[in-house]
Amino acid sequence: MKILDKINLEKLIGILKQDGYKVIGPVIKDGVILYDEIDSIKDLPEGWEDEQEAASYRLKKTNDKSLFSYVVGPQSWKKFIFPQRLRLWKAKREGKGFSVNSTKESKPKYAFFGVRSCELNAIFIQDKVFNNGMFADSYYNEVRDNILIISVNCTRSAGTCFCVSMKTGPKAKNRFDISLTEVIKNEEHYFVLEEGSPRGSDITTQLETMDASEVQIKEADDAINNAALKMNRSMNTAGLKELLYSNHDHPIWAQIASKCLSCSNCTMVCPTCFCSNMEDTTDLSGNNTERWRRWDSCFNLDYSKVTGGNFRTSGKARYRQWMTHKLASWIDQFGTSGCVGCGRCITWCPVGIDITKEIENLRNSPMPITK
Amino acid sequence: MTDNKSAIKIADPMIPETVKVKKIFWETEDVFTMELVHEGDERKEFRFKPGQFNMLYAFGVGESAISISSDSSKKTSLLHTIHKVGYVTNELSKLKRGDILGLRGPFGTSWPLEDAKGKDICIIVGGIGLAPLRPAIYHILKHRKHYGKITLYYGARTPRDILYTVELETWKKKYDIQLEVTVDRADSSWRGHIGVVTALMNYVKLLPEKTRAMVCGPEIMMKYAVDELIKHGMDEKEIFVSLERNMKCALGFCGHCQYGPSFVCKDGPVFSFSKVTDIFEIKEL
């Protein structure tokens, strides 16, 4: 473990840029903290934290100069690896036929600066989605292979966080290149740095660091524990898959659907939701066409449409699909839950549907098992 | 892991290849068949297993998942029998000989034919559901002596909607297939069966312990067919169904075709009924 000061944090960004990385980090934009390209630590949300509750998000000034007091904003890192819109190919009419050109533009080389532990786990989950053993998504995997990850452990939790119960945080355990923990104590402001990969160590050697003392390491651990202790929400995951699989006909789905707007916000903000649609666009001449992949949501009516019918027309069936997929069938598909406990779906649901509460409701009144 | 990484470099399964219409003809009023060859090199082979599907792309309009309905041992061309029902299939129906379309595939699981050797085969199809089973039938007929009694129950909407009429007769006469065709409605010129396909199953003795059943048609029809097979004593493991869901990418990425824990595009479309029995009756799954 090493100690990094603010000056060297700035230097770290410089080194990454010099190495050809596009450095992405937290910035304040449109009244929220989201992830965008940064040039300097000056771009970071110094002295800001987020207050989150169901259907509520506010930025608030802190009384210190902390850079990482916020928790998570509406956007996750998925938009960089799995872009909201991506052109897959172009085609041009030629005689009776046409030629297809995959647009092999060079892929960006990203350094993710400030990845939360829950988000890191979300990336690992999407890694499994986009390389399913049979097919590997080319864009995702090409970008993903080059990503450098600097995770920052949470020292605060927001009202909607429940990562502890999902075992995904608040401390990043592995598979980062560098991990940082911000400590502000008695006028001191430093970062405890942990190297997680040879690439991370290479970069660290270019910085002026000191070995962390036991006290400093303890301060960092205490700060992380503080985030865990203050986490108000939790999800009881015991037997969750079986619970959902045996309650397809539960009245709770209709109850939730009576509130749910099918707006798809939860799926857009979710760092693991991966559904997409294909869209073909053609120019006015009709000779040039493009195929785009675009984020889609299981809440959209067209999602389950087939010729002459639709498998999921009711709101309750669509909500049930989302929650059952996220927390149950995901386990069968990818060997892991699809939820990392980041709480975004709770914060950004316009009517404040709370996945943790709904699971509790379901748990407290399961359907009698008839089989 | 490394295998997958190298697969990326070989071909991007998102990108369609161009194929040429060698022949296109109407089977019925709204069902047509296209024979496709590789554009440029017409001797280049297609490889697929009976039951798999391709994503067919009409330039500038879009893609549709269409099962392959040709003989998998005839590799230089493919047949697709298509119901003209939506934008894409309507556009595909307008193609002429020599026209070009896009193709991605083949995708999905196939009918279990190898380990069905020595067994009786019971095929129950409805409507366009005969098309995805035709490659399986070709395979079985080609290796006729490896299989026992073969029964094909086929339900169509009206006598005019019956597919492959000439071929059905050949199968019956030349290969000793018990063929029972029924329609939902008919005028008095029709001398065949009228009624649901499951009613036909009283006519042929089924030996549940040595039969493999393959079922394809509208899901509601498959439900009744499966119920009937189970009533006849068949094990769910020996019953195979081909399911339809909204398929966009065909690679298991886009999520649209999810059916419980399965992605129909890659874990299906052909499923052992025992895999879906617990979820088959769930509404709007």
Add this chain to the structure above:
Amino acid sequence: MEDLSGILKNHPFMKDLDENYLKQLTGCASNVVYPEDEVMFKEGDKAEKFYLIRSGKVALEINGRDKGNLRILTVGPGQILGWSWIVSPYKWHFEAHALEEVRAIALDGECLRNKCEDDPKLGYEMLKRFSHILEQRLQSTRMQLLDVFKRV
């Protein structure tokens, strides 16, 4: 007589029927043959019999007036033709048209009804077996109404 009883016994409809009942039914039974294209009974006629089809195919038709003669169902070997004998006022709802030469055992409705009245156990047995047929016909009709093979 012996022969008729044997035929009855082997028809799927009579599966697992008590020997004693089988004997009683045989008393109401007769062997019938209809040549191809013969009309076996007509819509509105008195339903005096029902048939256990042994071979051949029978089409049930309804007079669709301006829609012509509508063929709605075919019945074949191993199946039962006619259930109107058990439901008052015992009139045929359809016309039965032999599409091929039909061999069947005809059971006299009145004879059987009397036996059922005398022995409610036999009556219940018959009713159970016919409810099953009615259920299948109803279900089949619903499926046909759903028009599942029509797309869009």
